[in-house]
Amino acid sequence: xxxxxxxxxxxxxxxxxxxxxxxxxxxxxxxxxxxxxxxxxxxxxxxxxxxxxxxxxxxxxxxxxxxxxxxxxxxxxxxxxxxxxxxxxxxx
Amino acid sequence: xxxxxxxxxxxxxxxxxxxxxxxxxxxxxxxxxxxxxxxxxxxxxxxxxxxxxxxxxxxxxxxxxxxxxxxxxxxxxxxxxxxxxxxxxxxxxxxxxxxxxxxxxxxxxxxxxxxxxxxxxxxxxxxxxxxxxxxxxxxxxxxxxxxxxxxxxxxxxxxxxxxxxxxxxxxxxxxxxxxxxxxxxxxxxxxxxxxxxxxxxxxxxxxxxxxxxxxxxxxxxxxxxxxxxxxxxxxxxxxxxxxxxxxxxxxxxxxxxxxxxxxxxxxxxxxxxxxxxxxxxxxxxxxxxxxxxxxxxxxxxxxxxxxxxxxxxxxxxxxxxxxxxxxxxxxxxxxxxxxxxxxxxxxxxxxxxxxxxxxxxxxxxxxxxxxxxxxxxxxxxxxxxxxxxxxxxxxxxxxxxxxxxxxxxxxxxxxxxxxxxxxxxxxxxxxxxxxxxxxxxxxxxxxxxxxxxxxxxxxxxxxxxxxxxxxxxxxxxxxxxxxx
Numbered sequence: 277x278x279x280x281x282x283x284x285x286x287x288x289x290x291x292x293x294x295x296x297x298x299x300x301x302x303x304x305x306x307x308x309x310x311x312x313x314x315x316x317x318x319x320x321x322x323x324x325x326x327x328x329x330x331x332x333x334x335x336x337x338x339x340x341x342x343x344x345x346x347x348x349x350x351x352x353x354x355x356x357x358x359x360x361x362x363x364x365x366x367x368x
Numbered sequence: 369x370x371x372x373x374x375x376x377x378x379x380x381x382x383x384x385x386x387x388x389x390x391x392x393x394x395x396x397x398x399x400x401x402x403x404x405x406x407x408x409x410x411x412x413x414x415x416x417x418x419x420x421x422x423x424x425x426x427x428x429x430x431x432x433x434x435x436x437x438x439x440x441x442x443x444x445x446x447x448x449x450x451x452x453x454x455x456x457x458x459x460x461x462x463x464x465x466x467x468x469x470x471x472x473x474x475x476x477x478x479x480x481x482x483x484x485x486x487x488x489x490x491x492x493x494x495x496x497x498x499x500x501x502x503x504x505x506x507x508x509x510x511x512x513x514x515x516x517x518x519x520x521x522x523x524x525x526x527x528x529x530x531x532x533x534x535x536x537x538x539x540x541x542x543x544x545x546x547x548x549x550x551x552x553x554x555x556x557x558x559x560x561x562x563x564x565x566x567x568x569x570x571x572x573x574x575x576x577x578x579x580x581x582x583x584x585x586x587x588x589x590x591x592x593x594x595x596x597x598x599x600x601x602x603x604x605x606x607x608x609x610x611x612x613x614x615x616x617x618x619x620x621x622x623x624x625x626x627x628x629x630x631x632x633x634x635x636x637x638x639x640x641x642x643x644x645x646x647x648x649x650x651x652x653x654x655x656x657x658x659x660x661x662x663x664x665x666x667x668x669x670x671x672x673x674x675x676x677x678x679x680x681x682x683x684x685x686x687x688x689x690x691x692x693x694x695x696x697x698x699x700x701x702x703x704x705x706x707x708x709x710x711x712x713x714x715x716x717x718x719x720x721x722x723x724x725x726x727x728x729x730x731x732x733x734x735x736x737x738x739x740x741x742x743x744x745x746x747x748x749x750x751x752x753x754x755x756x757x758x759x760x761x762x763x764x765x766x767x768x769x770x771x772x773x774x775x776x777x778x779x780x781x782x783x784x785x786x787x788x789x790x791x792x793x794x795x796x797x798x799x800x801x802x803x804x805x806x807x808x809x810x811x812x813x814x815x816x817x818x819x820x821x822x823x824x825x826x827x828x829x830x831x832x833x834x835x836x837x838x839x840x841x842x843x844x845x846x847x848x849x850x851x852x
Binding site for chain 2: 281282284285286288289290291292293301304305307308309310311312313314315316317318320321322323326335336337345346349350352353354361363364365366
């Protein structure tokens with residue numbers, strides 16, 4: 277685990293850290309990955325054909341039109357304008 | 369009537385016999401919360417006004433002889449279960465002001481019975497942790513010793529029940545989050561089979577492992593709650609179409625001849641001696657009741673914590689990618705779209721949540737996926753196989769719920785690896801989608817509760833409740849100072 281890997285993970289995770297924080301995160305993640313490395317000790321291969329056989333999937337519901345939630349309620353946790361979410365410019 | 373010393377069945381009878389009204393019962397609990405919760409901090413939001421209205425509506429049903437098991441019964445709900453119009457925070461700055469526009473299915477079902485919501489309970493942020501100290505607000509204390517953690521992540525629900533600030537509660541369990549706090553707080557917590565209870569409206573942490581379940585004062589009370597919330601839901605494709613039985617139907621039936629397996633790896637060096645002694649003594653009690661103890665092994669247990677954190681981290685990284693500060697949640701600042709998302713997430717999430725996201729993205733990223741994530745999935749299959757092998761020779765499995773009793777605040781929760789390893793006794797149950805119940809089986813020298821877990825076959829919650837109840841009939845609970 278090095279700073280370059282942490283930077284890459286921050287990009288994937290959309291997170292920012294200061295340089296000091298990054299150092300601490302790197303140390304913590306190194307210890308965590310060391311624990312995760314124990315899975316490498318065991319000789320097992322994942323069998324895709326038995327995937328999720330412990331989960332029962334029920335029939336999906338019919339694809340029928342139903343009334344939606346009211347737009348104003350769905351937008352109530354943000355500051356909408358003209359019934360739209362407002363975001364910063366995506367293209368300069 | 370001392371409301372903290374009666375069962376849900378007795379509360380039901382008292383309401384139906386008009387010994388107490390639904391409003392009086394709710395008021396008593398709200399009063400207790402106002403007095404004691406400044407010290408316990410089990411609630412994030414107390415819904416006093418809503419409780420009054422719900423109690424009035426419940427009373428009408430009772431007066432019309434239309435009461436169901438939970439009509440007029442006050443309950444606490446973990447703050448990651450969406451409640452329409454009531455703030456649902458996940459104990460995170462990210463959702464500090466989030467008010468869901470809909471109810472989780474479990475809430476709809478409870479509303480259908482006319483329950484009374486007392487409030488939303490604290491938890492580890494986004495259910496990630498085992499101490500309730502990663503909460504951004506209301507860092508709950510253990511009612512048996514307020515200098516100690518209540519466990520987590522459903523620490524608020526467990527502490528509220530333990531301190532008599534709710535007669536029962538709902539929590540959620542991804543890797544032990546109902547059972548471990550129940551163990552630490554000396555109450556009973558049931559993690560149902562994956563698919564038994566709809567996850568619709570439960571704010572997702574790890575979708576293949578998350579399950580909502582009850583925390584209460586007894587196995588029977590857990591059964592009453594499970595009866596109310598279980599069942600297939602068209603809003604959750606992983607909710608199972610398995611018929612919902614009366615989970616308390618087997619209560620009182622003899623456990624003579626029942627085979628109880630004790631996997632020896634759960635009683636190893638990492639488990640405290642006083643915990644091992646209490647659980648072993650409980651096994652002997654079962655023997656006296658006519659059960660047969662079966663020695664068995666789960667050799668892959670030592671890899672289970674790593675497998676659990678890889679799978680749950682990967683799913684958490686994906687699930688929490690929805691928190692971008694746009695549609696809801698904390699909105700950060702930035703000149704560009706990307707800057708704003710990064711600022712929102714960096715300010716909204718706490719340290720543990722960030723660690724889990726980083727771990728998940730590491731395990732899923734190019735070059736590491738096969739070595740970590742697929743290996744963890746292989747281990748999942750191996751753990752399921754080992755459980756099946758044990759169930760070929762036993763009906764239920766008995767283990768400690770946690771390797772230790774509740775520890776002192778600040779002692780362990782700052783070291784992530786130490787915290788993760790403490791989940792050793794609970795994570796395999798979620799990995800294998802099984803039901804399990806934790807119940808108190810003793811107290812250590814400091815008077816802290818010790819919990820044991822009974823793990824059942826898939827969809828066999830009724831046998832777990834029967835087995836737990838058989839033990840609880842002869843077990844004396846030592847009350848904490850809030851219920852003395």
